[in-house]
Amino acid sequence: MQRDPSEKLALEGGPPAKRTPFPTRRRHGEREKRLLEEVIDSDVLFYWFGTKVREFERRFAELYGRKYCVACSSGTAAVHTALGVLELPPGSEVITTSITDMGGLTGLLYQGLVPVFADVEPDTLNLDPASVRERLTPRTRAIIATHHAGLAADMDALLEIGREAGVPVIEDCAQAYGCRYRGRLTGTMTPVSAFSLNHFKHIECGSGGMILTDDDQIRYRATLFIDKCYQREEGIRNPFFLAPNYQMTELQAAVALAQLERLPEIVERRNQLGTRLDKALAEIAGVSPQKVRPGDKHTYFLYLFRLDLERLGTTADEFSEALNAEGIPNKAHLITGGMPVYWYRIFQERTAFPGSTYPFGDRTYPKGLCPVAEDAFDRWITMDLFEHWSEQDIDEIAHGIAKVAWHFARRHAAAPV
Numbered sequence: 001m002q003r004d005p006s007e008k009l010a011l012e013g014g015p016p017a018k019r020t021p022f023p024t025r026r027r028h029g030e031r032e033k034r035l036l037e038e039v040i041d042s043d044v045l046f047y048w049f050g051t052k053v054r055e056f057e058r059r060f061a062e063l064y065g066r067k068y069c070v071a072c073s074s075g076t077a078a079v080h081t082a083l084g085v086l087e088l089p090p091g092s093e094v095i096t097t098s099i100t101d102m103g104g105l106t107g108l109l110y111q112g113l114v115p116v117f118a119d120v121e122p123d124t125l126n127l128d129p130a131s132v133r134e135r136l137t138p139r140t141r142a143i144i145a146t147h148h149a150g151l152a153a154d155m156d157a158l159l160e161i162g163r164e165a166g167v168p169v170i171e172d173c174a175q176a177y178g179c180r181y182r183g184r185l186t187g188t189m190t191p192v193s194a195f196s197l198n199h200f201k202h203i204e205c206g207s208g209g210m211i212l213t214d215d216d217q218i219r220y221r222a223t224l225f226i227d228k229c230y231q232r233e234e235g236i237r238n239p240f241f242l243a244p245n246y247q248m249t250e251l252q253a254a255v256a257l258a259q260l261e262r263l264p265e266i267v268e269r270r271n272q273l274g275t276r277l278d279k280a281l282a283e284i285a286g287v288s289p290q291k292v293r294p295g296d297k298h299t300y301f302l303y304l305f306r307l308d309l310e311r312l313g314t315t316a317d318e319f320s321e322a323l324n325a326e327g328i329p330n331k332a333h334l335i336t337g338g339m340p341v342y343w344y345r346i347f348q349e350r351t352a353f354p355g356s357t358y359p360f361g362d363r364t365y366p367k368g369l370c371p372v373a374e375d376a377f378d379r380w381i382t383m384d385l386f387e388h389w390s391e392q393d394i395d396e397i398a399h400g401i402a403k404v405a406w407h408f409a410r411r412h413a414a415a416p417v
């Protein structure tokens with residue numbers, strides 16, 4: 001039954017919209033224990049001598065219908081590896097999004113590549129193809145398409161730009177398990193794509209990551225890149241390029257394997273719950289969920305919605321506070337520390353490496369570079385959305401948002417001009 005949005009705000013002594021506590025979340029169980037026990041019993045934790053990393057790679061590639069998966073130690077390592085295998089000369093420019101995790105940028109800097117930040121679309125917060133096109137120069141050597149929060153970037157447009165410019169696109173799928181772009185799975189549309197298994201992701205093993213590819217050469221270079229450029233398959237130890245040690249251990253793979261078994265179910269459930277909330281929000285004046293294109297499948301790594309501040313006459317902080325009081329945990333300003341990534345000190349002060357502005361050279365990242373991204377931090381609210389929640393949880397969340405929006409909008413409309 002629809003509850004009345006004019007109900008008194010919890011902040012002002014009314015009944016909180018969230019009447020029942022969120023169920024507790026338990027992510028690991030017997031299956032993880034069993035597989036971990038197998039690893040301990042085998043007495044082998046090192047991937048090269050073990051079986052679990054191999055099996056995880058095989059199963060993950062199979063799930064995505066790709067030829068190869070190479071597992072590694074984190075999503076940061078995966079993006080680094082994806083860039084490393086493309087063999088881009090230092091000083092090359094790589095266009096990426098202004099709203100992402102630092103882990104999507106770290107490898108770029110280590111490879112001596114220059115990040116070029118493009119703006120985002122106001123209604124999805126994904127890379128805006130028009131902005132990417134504007135940032136192209138003769139030095140552009142790759143584009144990173146990050147699928148933000150579980151929603152696919154506009155891949156047709158980005159792939160077309162990549163084709164025209166003759167540069168590869170890499171998908172960063174760290175936030176986007178099981179997500180689809182016009183029916184196609186994200187992580188299957190580019191020569192190499194990257195994933196994360198960190199604590200916050202749909203599935204996790206403490207820390208972990210992987211790349212997917214269909215290309216024999218890319219697979220081979222990735223296996224060297226994550227392992228000090230040791231050619232273990234040939235038994236050759238004579239490194240010929242700079243490569244870190246990004247090995248996944250058998251322990252990580254044991255947990256990742258158990259988690260992988262639940263991935264399809266997690267993806268479906270998040271999609272169902274997120275879609276339910278999207279529908280509810282579509283009926284609430286003053287708020288809009290991320291725009292999902294026809295044929296796309298959002299898998300809600302996070303749940304984001306935008307405030308129509310002009311209509312609500314409030315700030316994201318005030319809205320967030322009122323919603324928290326309703327028993328609905330949320331944050332104003334997105335998850336990147338309240339700013340687009342190029343505002344981070346490392347880019348503003350150009351201090352990636354001590355005593356040098358390498359690899360930035362003369363490039364600076366002034367405020368105003370990506371106006372849509374900058375503005376988004378004052379307009380969007382971020383919430384968790386978990387697969388173990390019920391329809392009732394979602395309906396109570398929707399009621400809380402409806403209440404807060406109704407009260408702000410009404411007060412604003414009544415305020416003297």
Ligand SMILES: Cc1ncc(COP(=O)(O)O)c(C=O)c1O
Nearest residue numbers: 074075076101103104174196198
């Ligand atoms: C888009 C994106 N890329 C890369 C990473 C880095 O992943 P990890 O934390 O596993 O190193 C993250 C992590 O949050 C991410 O969200």
